[in-house]
Amino acid sequence: MPGPTFLEGDRVTLRVPDETDLTFLLEHENDPDVRATRSVSLPKGPDDVRRRFGGTLGRNDDTLALVVHADGAPESEATDSPDDSAADRVGHVYLLRERPNDRTYRRAELAYWVAPDEQGNGYATDAARTVLDHGFDRLGLNKVTAEAFASNEASARVLEKLGFAEEGVFREEAFVGGEFRDVIRFGLLADEWRDIER
Template sequence: MLKPDYPLKTDRLILRPFAPSDLDALYDLQSRPEVTRYLLFDTRDRDAVEESLEQKTRAAALTEEGGNLSLAVELAETGQMIGDVILFWLSRERRQGEVGYIFHPDHGGRGYATEAARVMLRLGFEDLGLRRIIGRIDARNTASARVLERLGMRREAHFVENEFVKGEWADEVVYAMLEREWRAG
């Protein structure tokens, strides 16, 4: 089980559980085509974002395999929510997880996604005791690939036309890191 002592802080960011007051910021994020372009879901209307937020507010702890920890990411300096990060617990037996992130395009290129995802890797490896964490992306999402590479994850697989997303076949790339690589890094 993983229930972090919130808020989690880095030099520039605060990671915390989602709250109902995050609706406007989350809507601003999930309603943008440039944000959802490489995601499995399309742009969301306000009702769909409300449903998404309800799920996220319940994901402040990882209590069982198959669950996820979903956290809002704020700029420490202003308190503005600029994105979210997620850690999925894929398998208890195999001690495997998956990391993901979505950030507002106005805050891209500053290392925030890498900084926040690094916190999720730490939680997965050091607090939850995972042995392996993956990151799965659409092969066209080169910005996300750079984030995973900066985290020290290795590109392990490229699945050609693996997913049918938004009416087209898309390639999927999988990155991974082992606990021993995390500790050595």
């Protein structure tokens, strides 16, 4: 069975990761197509993934790390592997509070990925919207930032749909796939979030 529900969106349910999510997270976080959209350059192993079990990154209890499940998909399928117990997993969403003063400044960073076969279905937008509601309304955040490679137009569209404003470009900030890439930073303030019609 998948981990407990933590938040529910319109199209997705965000669940606390547990041992049944290990294979899904390992497979996709090491997938070249997923890694190409993120700043992760080293392989992820079981211990890296297990640090997220319980819904945090294991370094800071203020950080959320949740598995995205598509609503309306079957909860489980008969299988020989307990790691495949939920066929509706589609991605992972984070609300990171790992930098010094994040709590004091009431800020966080939004990050997410969706499995390549599930992209284009609105799951990233709904998962991000759901954690932003939680961050601004329940955690009292004042600002949430996010970053996307300049070449990742799909992620930039998600952020723009959610009301994020582009705050700047970090030129050749990341080295991914054998080339330097520009990183665009986005920001969203609590007052802006509350003014958006959703």
